[in-house]
Amino acid sequence: MARDERRRHQLAIRWKNPWEPQWMPASLRDTINNRYHSRDFNYARSEYLRTRMLFVGLVFTLLAPLWLLVDYLLLPVELMTSVAYGRLGLMLVLLGVLYAAWNSQHKLSRLRNSLAAMMLAPALFYGYLVIMYGDQLNSLVGYSFIPLLIIAFLSVFPLTLIESFGIGFLVLLTQVIALTLTGELTTAYGWQDLWLLFTLLGISLWANHSQVSALLRLYRQASMDSLTGLLNRGILLKQLEQLYLEHQKQRDSKEPSSPITLLMFDLDRFKKVNDTYGHSIGDQALQVFAQILRSELRKNDLVARYGGEEFMAVLPGTPKQDALEVAERIRAQCEQAFVLAHDGQRVHFTTSIGITQVRAQETLEDALKRVDSRLYMAKHQGRNCYVDADLPPGTSPVYS
Template sequence: MKTSSLQDLKTLSIASLQDTFSTRYHSKDFSFARSEYLRVRIQIIALLFALLTPLWAVMDNLALPEHTLNHVLLLRVVMFIGLVAILLASRFKRSNRSSLLLSTSIFVLPALFYAAVLVYLPNDGNYSLVGYSFIPYLLTATLGIFPFTLLESFGIGLGLLLLQFCSGFVDGTAFSPRALQDLWLLAALLAIAMTTNHFQLGLLLRLYRQATHDPLTGLLNRTALTRHIEHQTPQELVPPVSVMLLDLDFFKQINDQHGHSVGDQVLKRFALLLKKEAKQQDVICRYGGEEFLLLSGPCSLESATAQAERIREACHQLRLANMDGDAVSLTVSIGISMLRHGEHLNDAIQRADQRLYQAKRAGRNCIMAGTAT
């Protein structure tokens, strides 16, 4: 039992690390949801940094020499304008790429400000008194606020480490014990921030999957399908796209005669069958109680009908048994429609539903397909 538990934990850890290392295994819908999380944090951090920028100028006025102060104040004005621009852009730009670009800019802009300030500050170490040496640590800690992947966080953190290392050349202490200690502390802080990214992104993924996936079959639920359709670009929904609605015949009788536990097993087995027969780009959804939807594209009517026939035959060949060992037969009725040029996908789903109704009226365990025009 212990070996099995450890193996399950190991498998879970690997899966979690795959999810948080990069966006490779993220669905398009989750990528859009993550971009919204990023966008909210961009607005908060940009506003906070924008408010702190002029306040920090007060400390500059007290601590910096006059010939340096003018340059630093000009840099602060530029950074303030940049932060306001990021804040405004985040309110109007909602794509995944723009959210990632703006969230990266939140770190790049203060880092460039820090690099420029080091050029103008006198080479006597006094800049540490006004807190400039703390900027890389502040930015590294801020990484933990964002739901970055480990790869994204490491990329930004590596840039901050290089910035910290290069800052040592300004005062000639790049390889001193103090400078190396600072690099070590910054690297340790980056490791903590990346650990925070891992747990934060993993939690978001877990909550997302609980909200968008059917717990019994593991397929997308109807709400997730609706969001998936909303996030499709016009280029991705260009015909030929097929819509297949599948309904398990006499499923209520299976529940009544054999019990709900057997009914649950039927749904699980049929979901596995759909996953096996579906192509990699297909979208499978549990559309209702015993009703499923398969969205495939690009796909011709002929190939969709052939795929439906394979599913129908495989369903008919399923070998299921109830608690007493008695055989449980299973068949499926299928309706198919093709997305037409210029129409919404919901219209194609409605036509597939009409075809499904025709299949049921025709005696069930059959396929009804509409034309592509």
């Protein structure tokens, strides 16, 4: 089989069954870190994280001074003043963390740092108490369970395993240092303490994995088109809006802003494909086209099924000339691709493409209308071609 022929054939059979990879429960790979999470999922996760942080942070902040009552009942009088100051300091740190979390909407890495600070502040406070007043504190139940409580609280948050383990590890380290300084690390008490912390950390990690994978699965179900496995229209528009707002912000602050290029595709005379070969063959053509888009676009481009046989790609940071080359590659690939009809006949299909860049001072709706009108022009100029919107009206050449 000639190379070209083989490639065409592979294209025809390589379309993915959308029910397989994307809809499976998220695997360990998806919950270890956020490498495979989409930008939008990071936004959604940061929102969950923030809401829970505000709640847990408030509980910790209120507990810090309220615990003085426990101190009053349990601590020797000579310790009360210094512990009370310590608690006040802890409360101030926690208030600072709450303030930072409140102002970190959609800022995942800032939220992660604030969460680490929120968890480590009580751990350090506890470590300090143990080191300073170890002999007097160890018999008091109320203090020895602080590190356990912190590690247990990790399970409340939708953290990736690395994030959760990082915080848990620092809490454990604080405990190891405290136990070493009090000379208890090698005692039965020290081992029992660390064993308990490790076990609890394991349980929290399991809870984090379950939580993140459930969120991911729900998110993927809600954001993907079931036939092609691409994004659906709603989520594309949402992500495009976020990109657009960032773009505006960069422009307002006079930072160099990267262009946003829009490509809109519509399969040509698709009704005829359906009418001649049946809907299932039409569906396969849509899946093959989705596969072409996936193979020609970069990982951080957004690509969605926009409507029935309409698709949209958003290319952030792509100069116009590169976008035109991408459009041409997709057009040419589509022309070569085919699906096999029930009688073994090859069913070919083509696409028309409208292209534009989001311009300064215009709304997103303007840009969307323009790309749609250029797609319409491509249809009128004979189909199987692309039309670039950014050339003066009337001079827009047809590339095919």
